[in-house]
Amino acid sequence: MRGAGIQFEQALxxxxxxxxxxxxxxxxxxxxxxxxxxxxxxxxxxxLVERGIDPRNILLLxxxxxxxxxxxxxxxxxxxxxxxxxxxxxxxxxxxRILRRHAESVGYQxxxxxxxxxxxxxxxxxxxxxLKLADKHFPKPxxxxxxxxxxxxxxxxxxxxxxxxxxxxxxxxxDILKVHAAYEKRKRSLNAMDFDDLLVNGLRLFxxxxxxxxxxxxxxxxxxxxxxxxxxxxxxxxVDLIAGPGGNLLVVGDDFQSIYSWRGANFxxxxxxxxxxxxxxMYKLVTNYRSVPEILGMANACxxxxxxxxxxxxxxxxxxxxxxxxxxxxxxxEQAGYVIDRLRALRAEGYRMSDMVVxxxxxxxxxxxxxxxxxxxxxxxxxxxVRFFEQAHIKDVSTLLRLFSNPGDELAFQRLLGLWPRIGxxxxxxxxxxxxxxxxxxxxxxxxxxxxxxxxxxRDAWNAVDVIAADVEKDAxxxxxxxxxxxxxxxxxxxxxxxxxxxxDRRLEDIDELINYTSRxxxxxxxxxxxxxxxxxxxxxxxxxxxxxxCVRLSTVHQAKGLxxxxxxxxxxxxxxxxxxxxxxxxxxxxEERRLFYVAVTRAxxxxxxxxPRCRRLRDGGMNFLSPSRFIEELSPDLMQQVRGV
DNA sequence: GTTTCGGTTCTTTTT
DNA sequence: GAACCGAAAC
Numbered sequence: 165m166r167g168a169g170i171q172f173e174q175a176l177x178x179x180x181x182x183x184x185x186x187x188x189x190x191x192x193x194x195x196x197x198x199x200x201x202x203x204x205x206x207x208x209x210x211x212l213v214e215r216g217i218d219p220r221n222i223l224l225l226x227x228x229x230x231x232x233x234x235x236x237x238x239x240x241x242x243x244x245x246x247x248x249x250x251x252x253x254x255x256x257x258x259x260x261r262i263l264r265r266h267a268e269s270v271g272y273q274x275x276x277x278x279x280x281x282x283x284x285x286x287x288x289x290x291x292x293x294x295l296k297l298a299d300k301h302f303p304k305p306x307x308x309x310x311x312x313x314x315x316x317x318x319x320x321x322x323x324x325x326x327x328x329x330x331x332x333x334x335x336x337x338x339d340i341l342k343v344h345a346a347y348e349k350r351k352r353s354l355n356a357m358d359f360d361d362l363l364v365n366g367l368r369l370f371x372x373x374x375x376x377x378x379x380x381x382x383x384x385x386x387x388x389x390x391x392x393x394x395x396x397x398x399x400x401x402x403v404d405l406i407a408g409p410g411g412n413l414l415v416v417g418d419d420f421q422s423i424y425s426w427r428g429a430n431f432x433x434x435x436x437x438x439x440x441x442x443x444x445x446m447y448k449l450v451t452n453y454r455s456v457p458e459i460l461g462m463a464n465a466c467x468x469x470x471x472x473x474x475x476x477x478x479x480x481x482x483x484x485x486x487x488x489x490x491x492x493x494x495x496x497x498e499q500a501g502y503v504i505d506r507l508r509a510l511r512a513e514g515y516r517m518s519d520m521v522v523x524x525x526x527x528x529x530x531x532x533x534x535x536x537x538x539x540x541x542x543x544x545x546x547x548x549x550v551r552f553f554e555q556a557h558i559k560d561v562s563t564l565l566r567l568f569s570n571p572g573d574e575l576a577f578q579r580l581l582g583l584w585p586r587i588g589x590x591x592x593x594x595x596x597x598x599x600x601x602x603x604x605x606x607x608x609x610x611x612x613x614x615x616x617x618x619x620x621x622x623r624d625a626w627n628a629v630d631v632i633a634a635d636v637e638k639d640a641x642x643x644x645x646x647x648x649x650x651x652x653x654x655x656x657x658x659x660x661x662x663x664x665x666x667x668x669d670r671r672l673e674d675i676d677e678l679i680n681y682t683s684r685x686x687x688x689x690x691x692x693x694x695x696x697x698x699x700x701x702x703x704x705x706x707x708x709x710x711x712x713x714x715c716v717r718l719s720t721v722h723q724a725k726g727l728x729x730x731x732x733x734x735x736x737x738x739x740x741x742x743x744x745x746x747x748x749x750x751x752x753x754x755x756e757e758r759r760l761f762y763v764a765v766t767r768a769x770x771x772x773x774x775x776x777p778r779c780r781r782l783r784d785g786g787m788n789f790l791s792p793s794r795f796i797e798e799l800s801p802d803l804m805q806q807v808r809g810v
Numbered sequence: 811g812t813t814t815c816g817g818t819t820c821t822t823t824t825t
Numbered sequence: 826g827a828a829c830c831g832a833a834a835c
Contacts, residue, residue, distance in 0.1 A: 227825075256825050281824085304828095359825050427824065526822045550826075551824085586835080588813050697825070722823045744822060760823080 170210055170242065180204045183447040184211050190407070190441035191414040192392075192434070194474050197463070197766035198454030198728065201416055205388060206235060208414060209250070210243045212386055219243075221385040223406065224252035227394055229698055231726060232257070235390070251384070255399050256359060256697050259366030262380070263357075264693075269373055270365045272355060275570060275689075278696035279351070279358040282554050283575050284309055287354075291346040297339050303330075310427075312344055316360040317396040317428030354574060359697075367398045370405045381408055391726075392417030392437075396428035410443070419473050423722060423760045426747075435472065452478045454728055456485035459768050462803050466795055467762045470755045478766075488765075488772035490796060491809035496736075499777045500536035502809035503733050506773065507542070507716055510731055517543070517714045519730040523721050523764050525742040529735055530718050537716075546718040553695050557671040558678055561649050561657055562695070564629065568642065569688045571604035580629075583660060584622040591619070605633035628655035645691040646682035649675065721764045732768035734761075737776040738790035754794070761795045775809065 173181055180200055183193045184207045195201035205224070213219055226232040232253045239247045251258065260278070267274045279287065288305040292298045303311075311329060315322040322344050326337045351357065357365065370377040387407045389395070392415035395403070407413035415437065422431035438444050452460055457480035464477050493499050507520060524530055527548065537544045552558060560583060566576035574596060581592040595617050596603070604610050611630055618626050632651045635641065641648050653675055661668040685691035717729075736742055743757035765772060774796060780788040 229825085254825065362825090423823075426822080528821050531821095548826090556827085586813065590812060720823065746822060 170207075170214065172207060172211065176200075176203070176207060177451055179447065179449045179451060180207070183449065184208045186414065186445055186447065188412050189410060190412075190437075190444035192437045192441075192444050192446045193414065193416040193449065194418060194434075194446065194476065195416050195449040196418055196452065196476055196478050197421065197763070198452040198478070199449035200453065201390075201418075201449065202231075202235060202238070202726075204449065205390060205416055206238050206242055208388065209239050209247065213243050213247065217386060219247045219250040221383060222250045222252075223258070223384040223387045224250060224390070225258060225388070225403070226252070226254055226390040228726070229254060229257075231390055254697065255395075255402070256362050259362045259402070260693070260697065263362065263365055263369065266369055266373075266376060267365075269376070270368050271352070272357070272365070275355070277354070277356045277566070277570055277573055278362070278693070279356050279575075280554055280696055281309075281359075282559065283356075284358045286575065287350055288343065288347050291343050291350060295339070295342055295346060297343065301334065303335065303340070308340065308343060311340070312347070313358075313360045314426075314428050316364050317398055318430070319397050319401075355570075355572065363396075363398045363402070367402045367405070370402065377405055380406060381411075386412045386414070389413070389415040390417075391421075393419050393422040393431045393434045394424045394429045395433050396430055397433075400430070400433040404440070410441070413441070420467050420470075420476075420759055421725065421763050423725070423756060423763060425756055432472075435474070448474075448476060450476050450479050451481060453481055454769050455766065456480070456482050456770060458485060458487045458803075459765065459772050462488050462772070462799065463762055463765045465799055465803055466765060467758060469798070470758055472755075485770060487803065487805045488768075488774060490737075490774050490776065490804045490806045492776050492778065492792075492806070493809035495777050495779050495781060496532040497536070498809060499735060499775045500533045502775065503533065503735075503773070504536055504540060504542060506733070510771075515730060517716045520733070521717045521719060521724065521727075521729040521731070521767070522733045522735060523719055523724055523767065524735040525721060525744050525760070527720060529741065533718060533735065543713065543715045544718055545715045547720070547723050551698075552674070553698055555671075555674065557657075557661060557665070558674060560660075561652055561675055561678070562692075564632070564652050565645055565648055565688050565692060567603060567605060568633075568636065568648070569692055571602050571610075574601065577603050581622075583657075584618075584625040586619050586621040605629070606636050608634075625656055625660075628652065631655065641688075643687050645685055645688045646679040648688070649679050649682065653679075721760050724767050725763055728767055728769055730769045731771045731773075732764070733773045733775060734764050735775050737774045737793040737796055738778075738780075739793055740790060741780075742793055742795070758795060761793075774804070 172184060176184060180203065183191070183204050193204065195204065209222060209224065212222060224235060226235065236252050239250070263270070264274055267276055285305045288308055292302065292305065311325060312322060315325050323337060323341055326340045330337055330340070351361065384406055387403065389403055403413065415434070417434045419431050419434050422429060425431065438446060460478045460480045491502055493502055503522060507517070510520065511517060522530070522533060530546065534544070534546065559579065563576045563580040566573045567580060577596055578589065578592040581587045581595060582589065598617055599613065603614070611633060615626060615630070629652070632641070632648060632655070639647070653672070658672060661671050665671055682691055685694065742761065743754050747757055748754060776792050776796065777790065779790055782788055
């Protein structure tokens with residue numbers, strides 16, 4: 165009788181308990197920031213299990229790996245090991261897990277590879293080049309990919325979107341469609357899916373194979389969805405199918421915190437839930453345990469004017485403390501100086517560095533901050549723009565694994581050969597063609613052929629790979645990804661890194677960390693499968709390990725979602741920075757930026773500092789004068805205390 | 811014909 | 826950083 169001891173009504177407040185104990189059928193939980201959303205979901209799982217539901221019949225969907233892990237960990241603590249049978253993870257993970265069994269039903273083989281952003285980018289680039297469209301004014305691969313991705317996640321035709329986007333430009337929309345067609349075809353022939361394909365094909369699988377859908381519907385008696393406001397069209401359709409009309413679907417979200425519309429998220433999914441699920445019960449969580457009333461006052465005020473939302477006001481339970489600080493200063497350097505001074509003072513007051521965070525709109529806003537922190541010898545961690553598994557050196561040492569796992573992986577082949585001297589893209593393609601579009605290094609004949617085809621200078625590098633490949637069977641390397649990476653690094657990559665990068669040591673440390681991380685996988689496939697869907701190792705790292713070094717954290721607001729700190733600094737509260745000028749071009753719509761600001765404000769528990777520099781130094785030595793952010797101007801001055809941040 | 815090298819430019823947000 | 830470009834080197 166595990167879990168029988170849980171005292172639901174003592175552990176939860178009334179709002180939470182009502183949601184946790186909601187009867188079967190569709191349920192919408194509007195959970196404002198800091199109101200115990202995760203707690204509610206976990207106790208809901210516990211409650212279901214206690215009422216006799218087998219965890220294997222529960223599906224729990226999240227957006228980030230971090231959220232998935234946190235929930236599964238906490239659920240395990242609460243309910244016990246029996247929850248390990250629960251299906252929990254990101255939408256992409258779950259789609260992948262299901263597609264691995266039924267890929268042939270949507271025209272793929274089950275051992276398809278997953279393309280990350282980087283792979284997708286180079287594939288689009290190749291397609292563009294092959295169509296001879298790669299001139300200066302043609303959209304860059306990232307632009308094309310975001311267009312294709314947006315079309316996929318909103319189920320809208322690419323040509324319409326392309327028309328809208330490039331209407332007043334000299335770009336021929338047909339060319340964009342040609343690249344799209346080539347990209348799609350290429351993915352098919354490589355047996356590869358990008359992130360969007362996982363969702364698209366996951367949905368197709370259920371739409372086109374009702375018998376399969378029926379099977380999974382029977383399995384998933386209860387479906388729970390976290391961050392529902394961030395679902396896009398295909399995700400919400402997928403959830404609708406799995407749950408079925410009137411099904412046991414509980415979604416949790418906060419329309420105030422919808423900040424992913426640029427990648428197809430549609431917060432109307434949450435607004436229209438009651439209409440799409442007639443009879444759905446709705447619960448609101450508005451009691452905030454996180455922040456002092458002064459911070460909540462600012463949060464409530466800043467968001468109230470947005471159109472189209474479930475109106476709600478955060479209710480404070482904490483005692484009154486101090487008002488948020490608006491600090492004005494001359495430029496980015498003074499801003500950095502101010503923040504560092506405050507960090508020091510707060511540390512002296514007893515805050516730990518890890519209690520504090522510096523948030524900003526875009527990665528490059530943190531540049532001066534990083535410089536100053538480094539100069540003054542203050543340790544910090546930053547979740548940078550490039551994710552751990554997409555850094556060049558991490559991808560480099562993973563290529564061999566990819567090739568072992570899938571000898572038809574052209575992208576991996578080209579990347580591997582590109583590391584070797586006197587081999588660039590052209591030569592790599594030539595050799596790939598000569599190999600007959602396949603390179604199974606585990607076969608001796610293949611290795612012999614490779615040796616014959618390679619130009620002289622690449623011999624040494626090849627030998628390193630040759631030796632590893634020859635021992636694959638003998639040393640059971642297919643079951644030991646870390647060992648492959650280790651041998652490859654030792655025999656080749658360490659030297660390569662030292663010749664290529666001035667920060668080779670740090671990169672080699674990363675590789676050690678990667679090897680460390682791989683130890684939890686007992687096959688190359690399992691490792692690759694997992695890694696393709698991961699974003700950064702930070703989220704996966706042992707929390708105990710992280711607490712040992714007491715660092716202030718720098719992060720974008722997007723990446724800070726769902727987290728909290730005692731002290732929060734928000735940088736660059738100026739027009740054009742936050743809100744970002746990039747977002748404001750169309751029709752003056754700033755609702756999403758305002759929601760982003762709301763997310764930033766509600767991360768703070770005790771103290772909040774808004775920094776507003778008056779100007780920004782430009783690269784060419786010029787100056788850019790900034791006006792204060794509209795998000796500050798909109799607020800009544802008595803919601804904050806103003807200081808001069810010098 | 812390819813690769814390499816050195817200098818220049820630009821950074822929205824993520825699975 | 827890292828993607829890009831043009832020029833030098835192989």
